[in-house]
Amino acid sequence: MKRIYIIVFLGVITNLSSVVSGQDSLKIKTGFTEINPEASATAAGSIIPDDILAYDNIRSVADAVTGRMTGMTGSDNLRGIGTVLFVVDGVPRDPAFININDIEQITVLKDVHAAILYGNSGASGVVLITTKHGSGKNKEIRVWGDYGIAQPRALPQYLSTADYMENYNIARINDGMEAPYSDETIENFRYGKSYRYPSIDYYSDEFLKKQKTFSNVGINLSGGSGIASYYSSIIWDRQDNLLKIGSTNFQTNAFNFRGNVALEVSNRIKTSIDAVAYFSEESKPLINGGASDYWTEAANLRPDRFASFIPIGIIDPEVALLQAHKLDIQGKYLPGGTLDVMTNPIADIWLAGQRQDVIRDLSFANKIDFDLGGLTEGLALHTNISFDIFSTCNQYVQNRYSVYEPVWDAGQDKVIDLKKFGEDARSGIQQIGATSGQRRIGIYLMLDYHRTFGGIHHLSGNLLGYTTHLYSTASIQRDQNTNLGLCLAYDYGHRYIVDFSAAEVRSIKLHKGNRTAFSPSLALAWVMSNENFMADATWIDLLKVRASAGMMHTDASMGYFLYESAYVTSPVPFYWSDRSRSREGIMPGFNANEQLYFEKRKDVNIGVEGSLFKRTLLFEANGFINRGADLVTRALALYPGYYESYASYENYGIEDHRGFEVGLQYRQKWGDFDASIGGNILYATSKVVQRSEIYADSYRYRTGKPVDAIWGLVADGCYADDIAEGAIPAFGAVQPGDIRYIDQNYDDVVNDDDEKMIGRSQAPRSFGVNLKLSFKGFTLFALGTGRNGASGILSSSYYWAQGDSKYSTYMLNHWTEDTEYSATYPRLSSQANNNNFRSSTFWLYKNDYFSIDRIQLTYDVPIKAGNKLSLRNLSVFVNAVHVFTFSPSKDILLLNIGTEPQYRTFSVGLKTLF
Amino acid sequence: MKTIKNYQVSIFKSPFIALLLLLMLCWSCNNLFEPVDENHRTYERVIHTPTDAEGLLAAAYLRIPACALSELDAATDNAVSNNKNSDMLRMATGQWSAAYNPVSNWNSCFSGILSVNQFLEIMPDMNWKKSVPYLNELYLKRFNGEAHAVRAFLKFSLLQAAAGIDANGELAGIPLVNEYLTADADFNIPRASFAESVQSIYDDIDTALVYLTMDDYKDVNNEADLPAGYGKDVIGSDEQGRPLFSNYNVIFGTEMSQRISGRIIKALRARVALLAASPAFNIKNDLALWEKAAEYAGELMKSINGVSGLDPAGHRWYLKMYVDAISIDNEQPEIIWRRGKQQHSENEAENFPPTFYGRGRINPTQNLIEAFPMQNGYPYRHASAGYDPRKPYDKRDPRLDLYILRNGSRFKGTDLITGVGGKENAKDSVANSTRTGYYLRKLVVEETSLDPIGTTYLFHYDVFIRWTEIFLAYAEAANEAWGPALDPKAYGFTARDIIRAIRKRAGIDQPDAYLNSITGKADMRTLIRNERRLELCFEGFRFWDLRRWKENLNETARGVEINAAGTAFNAVNVEQRRYEDYMYFGPLPQQEVLKYNALIQNNGW
Structure with a gap:
């Protein structure tokens, strides 16, 4: 009796289904344990990077996930609900610092039922990553390397000085002012090639290379014998900088070291130790004292402002400032500038100094597995303690330099005098800036139980205690995730599966009485293909229908101490007695609400999955409804504006997400020819169900609209000579050529009250397709992704040319009377x-858009068995990434403004296995 | 039983099970799983900590707007801003609405009022200095006076910005909130009438004056100087029966200066009375209201001996030599209430012309230039003015060159050129250039250097109320109540006397023939309003003055274009003003009107 009593308390972690991902994966690693996917009731999907790497040279977790996982949009969003939690070897970690070659498996947990054990921060879905560990079986050495080039997919196109001046003249005349640039000046700038008439294109080949290079080499070793097994890898990633000028040291290097050793201490105890070190250092120019970068400056500095540099050769040698100057560019140029622009990115690159952005990530884990079969058959205990340190900083020695404005000779292109702004100074002091650090401790303990009774009753369960503490320099509070989880599963003859999981979530963000919450979920599955009545249908390998419902409690989006009243101090104190006396103003922050509680995520899933014709066709379909309820917010519409800072935090908001996803994978072989094609599609929409808001017009309410709605006015062309007609715009006087808007509420004024929903920022429909063709050692692979139904608003300075900003080619077809x-x-x-x-x-x-993200041609070189090198595998490949995009807004989507461009890459590489 | 015992033993013998149990224990062990104490200032802490409680009053003090250098004039005919995203520019050119109101102080002032009300609630029981009962009582008196005075200031600001004819045609004031409101309070509070709102301010002022009977905070060392209500019985006495001046001086001494004292409250009262008597709010032109305004100002001026108390440097108190010289023991006579002195260069960075590394923000208009009379006192268009259009800045009222940088001004050792050939400083040449041909000189300290190599930070202070405003308030009210030349209350000065003194101080030639020529109330009104425009320019008055006078809000802001030789001056339009008629009264916040049906919006908004 007692034994059974204990058994009931244990359970099994939910079995996760194999999913349509083009993979033949069988065992699924959840980070905590490893289970059999055949009999599972939840929606999950898994991929094995090594299988993908055989025909597609992915570089990151994002590459591996994008377009391949049913239900994911992009690289980190599940079902449009939110950013997923990445869990690496059982602990939340940033996947950016893990090399894809070190990863054994990536699993997406889609329903709340599966994610519930991860507690709090897993409310928007969980992606589990398990890294490679040595197996005791055979020795393996992998060596690989690739080299490639990255080309900007698009660069901004700004007007030259002469074109800018012409258009600026039009702008000024439109504003009823005089045109500041004479025709002669414009002609001079158009045809004058000297430094006297600067027209700087920061994106030209004077400053930027056509492409930058990158490479990746690595080796990993794994193996083991008897009681010990090991895994070890070293990977070096390098890429250089697109900048053509300045130091050749401008590049990024990252080193990844990873190793682990597992020992069988006794036949019931196994232990392993993992250690990981990641170092990366990016060398780049110090622009504007580190406050900016080249791309930001390039997008803002007008071409006409000044010559970035002035050749010393054209300056009259008698000029005193020239003789006194200390810093110059390679002895040939003086940095240019004006009174109000005393640094420029070109001079910065040469003179201001170099900056290193450093990232260090170290982690260490210890795992012990106890087989407690002695206590009761099928019982095991796993422990895992891990410790991570992550730090970033930048280092530089900043030089200050003076800039010079030339005074030109009236006739010749000679500089007869200089005006100097700023001063030359080498500080010689190394600055360390932007330091930030994190350390994380993660502990979990799990009792695990699997047993089959009478060959037909499969009982499994586990009990999990789990806590991670993240200490960060950014916050005084440690980010804590503590969870007690229980899973119980009963499987009758691999036909009927009942799976119950629950977590007791704990939050230190809530008032003492409200700190724990019970989050249950239940999943049911019926494996129809195992029923006797289907025994004749041999073409069906697997057919399973399943349903799950669960509720998760989360505090992830809350701050600390929101349940207490808080008063804050005024930005400046009240002073008297000529500032010799002062008193800090005490102002309301928010009122207390001791009832504040967890937010809830309620989730219902139904799905079907299967495999037909001996795994020729794999399919999966899921429908989901996910409600975020009791969302913490301040119900500001209930209080006057002056009372808003007293308003307490409440569990008030409700948001729904719903949709479905379908995945299909088909594979066919004809002799040497092997083809596989697959795809997945996600439809996801959302709705604000309850929110505290108040508007004069009903169409302005966010409630009832998608969470990601875009709000704005509805444009109705441009005014011509009909300004007096219709509603009066409240955004300033208009004239012909200004945009006219629809007066939604017929109050004869166009203002913010006329804004309505004009689009969605998140695509309701997203999809991925893949194609793989193999013939006699050659494999061609292509992966495409697409989205449909989302919109965006052009709002960067590239599109909004106003005031004295830089003009891009986008505004060339502007309104005039002739182009009305x-x-x-x-x-x-x-x-x-x-x-x-x-x-x-x-x-x-x-x-x-539809984008062909990846194309690769791989050739597996035939290897003679038992060759001298003991080479088991050798493949070479060429690939192209982000090469084709089809979209009505292609120009907009491919263009980055003020940041580094998007790249298309081409690479060649080879992989070996010994 | 035996089996159970053995079983337990076997469990505890296994260290791993023990480890698991340890984790379970940790679960309930709160020390490991508690948030780091952030030492929050909770409500309980505020009501038990004197410094925090006084902080509530301090927060309300901080909400009182100062008449410091203000961009608000750029929303009037006095100036434009060269900041293309300026709120003032947007407001003045047609974007002002109940939803977009850059001059709204609704939330700020009501927050301050709630803060004062909360302070008044918790103040009586607070241990300010209970170990010395006399001191504790004195604290209570000062705080009571200050709190009511601060509330009066905040109500005045609200009234100025939001009072007006509402949608029902009633002259409405503001909701009167004289108690702290808890979260379950009924926030649907209607506006009191304008008269009730004014009375509510007077009530707060009267209460404050019961406690703050002293003109200024000054150390007192003999019994005769103790203000009313602060005798021995109140401040305590020593064994010899002498008053304990030290008790008084701790609470009301010199060290308290720049907090609100009796004189400041009376100055506010004059300001309130002037608003209440003004044409926009005094619809029937009730002369008794003007009389009241004249009396409140007149009584106050009498305390400094009227015209002879006018500070000779009262129109240029902000110059470096005056600012550097003052201290709490040696105040500028002009100043009634000011903030502390502080070294900074914000005004200069905002307003210096571009070649002096400034942003040239506030650009005075040609309209304002034309408002300055000639040195001889005549308006420039007057037949006797002697104005030469080729030398428009010659022989002008010296205040023109004091307050405004124009073409040819000597500034920081060079001649400023805003006409053709003036490079960056020339009108409309770069983003930081003037749009009118003028730069601001008033309230910026010329000696400041903004050169990145050797920036200097010189002393400035912000003013809440200064005497010139009170003098002008008197002149305006007395002229309306009694005409230019009558002094029925025997103060010893008439409206004309005040204007004469102010113009004389400015450097207008004496005798002031033009002033002498003005005899009628209406002409005098025009002159007083013009003097007020000049004396108080760029301090945030004009925007509200135009409204309470119901004057034209839509004078197009003009500038001047000057040829390279500096001989041809061509006035040009720079910026249209697009105010509607209903904009004599400001709007209530749109959100508040939506939320609360008892709150009636002003007409038109």
């Missing part, structure tokens, strides 16, 4: 134009 019917851009203005430059359908673009 063909213009695609409103009239130009040298002022801030609040009427035109605001969220509206005028700036809306379709964010639909």
